[in-house]
Amino acid sequence: MSVKISVGADETPPFHGQAATFAESLEKQGLVVSRTSLAAANHMSSVRDLGLAGTQAAALLARVLAM
Known part of the structure; x- marks a missing residue:
């Protein structure tokens, strides 16, 4: 199994x-x-962006769902 972990570049070091x-x-x-x-991105914008095309x-x- 493959796991994808994404973190906003603008997050604080603890994230x-x-x-x-x-x-x-x-x-x-x-x-x-x-x-x-x-x-x-941060933890708020990255979640919002999941639903924003582009x-x-x-x-x-989309790539994860296509797997």
Whole structure:
């Protein structure tokens, strides 16, 4: 199984640290993990952008759903 982790580039260091720790934990369990930094995004805008065509977050979601 493959897991995609996305974090807004404009997030504070704790958010980036949590994402890194989560990815490392999943990798230790044998999962394939890819990480993406969403340009000019934070935890509020990245969720909103999942539903906005043409955004990086929406494109990532579309690729996951197409798998």
